[in-house]
Structure formats: structure tokens, C-alpha cells
Amino acid sequence: MDGVRDFWRKKEESLGTPILSRSLAQVTYGLGYEYPVWGLFYCTQDRLYFEYKQKESWMFTTASRDTEPLVYECSLRKDVTFVAPPEQVGQGWCRWFTPKSRRSYGLKESSSSKILLQFTLEQDDSDLGQVLSRLLTSD
Numbered sequence: 171m172d173g174v175r176d177f178w179r180k181k182e183e184s185l186g187t188p189i190l191s192r193s194l195a196q197v198t199y200g201l202g203y204e205y206p207v208w209g210l211f212y213c214t215q216d217r218l219y220f221e222y223k224q225k226e227s228w229m230f231t232t233a234s235r236d237t238e239p240l241v242y243e244c245s246l247r248k249d250v251t252f253v254a255p256p257e258q259v260g261q262g263w264c265r266w267f268t269p270k271s272r273r274s275y276g277l278k279e280s281s282s283s284k285i286l287l288q289f290t291l292e293q294d295d296s297d298l299g300q301v302l303s304r305l306l307t308s309d
Contacts, residue, residue, distance in 0.1 A: 187214045190305075193296035195220070198274065200287035201242060209239070211289065211298055218244045218277070218302065220289070244277060244287065251280045252306040254299055275299055 182189050192212040197220060201207055209222025220242040244250070253276035276288045291298055 191298040191301040193298040194292045195289050197289045216246050218246055246305050249280045251278050252302050254303055
């Protein structure tokens with residue numbers, strides 16, 4: 171576990187600001203690839219980052235240590251809107267088969283409704299969706 175803490179501590183030091191939330195995720199639209207791209211999302215008070223390697227499979231992404239990760243960076247500015255789907259909880263026994271994670275989110279330009287990025291969070295315990303919603307809707 172110390173390796174994970176060291177990774178995030180070094181990441182915060184390099185950014186010069188605290189990381190508010192993070193999650194394993196996949197981007198399904200917005201990076202220009204024809205396939206979903208797996209990686210790590212993390213956000214600070216004013217920026218969202220997606221760190222990934224250009225591979226088609228998550229298995230190859232985690233196994234490859236030979237290439238430096240690519241980083242997509244998005245400013246969390248006032249003209250960007252966070253799009254979250256409505257909570258979809260199954261009824262009756264179906265609720266046991268409805269994952270809380272793996273919900274698609276998006277960032278779009280407020281003025282044109284142009285989608286900048288669409289992504290799916292893959293960690294049940296991540297609060298990244300709530301943090302982004304709070305940051306992009308606060309005045």
C-alpha cells in the first residue's frame with residue numbers, strides 16, 4: 171500500500187496542489203480513439219486529469235511499464251458543464267444487479283453543448299462524480 175500512497179503523494183507534489191478525488195475509469199468519447207481508453211482520472215480544485223497509455227486493452231495498459239503515460243488535462247472552468255446520468259437503481263431483486271459504479275458521465279461546453287469527454291468510472295468507492303458535480307456547479 172505504501173507504493174500507492176507514494177504514487178499519489180508524488181503526483182500531488184508534481185501538480186503543486188492536493189488531489190481531491192481519483193478513480194480508475196475509461197474514456198468512451200473525446201480522445202480520438204475508436205475504442206475505450208482505460209486509465210486514471212484525478213482532479214484538483216480547478217483541473218481534471220486523465221492519465222493513460224495508448225493501448226487497446228486494460229491488461230496491456232497495466233502490464234506495460236516501458237512507455238510514459240499520456241495525460242489529458244481539462245480546465246474545470248465556468249463554461250464547462252458536468253453531465254451525470256440520473257440515479258438508476260433497479261426495483262426489487264434487480265437492484266442487486268445494478269452496479270453503483272460504471273455510470274457514464276460527461277463534460278460539455280455550456281454554450282454549444284459540444285461533448286468534450288465522456289467517461290465511465292469503474293470504482294464503487296470513488297466519489298469523483300460527486301466532486302466534479304460540486305466543483306462545476308458551485309459559484
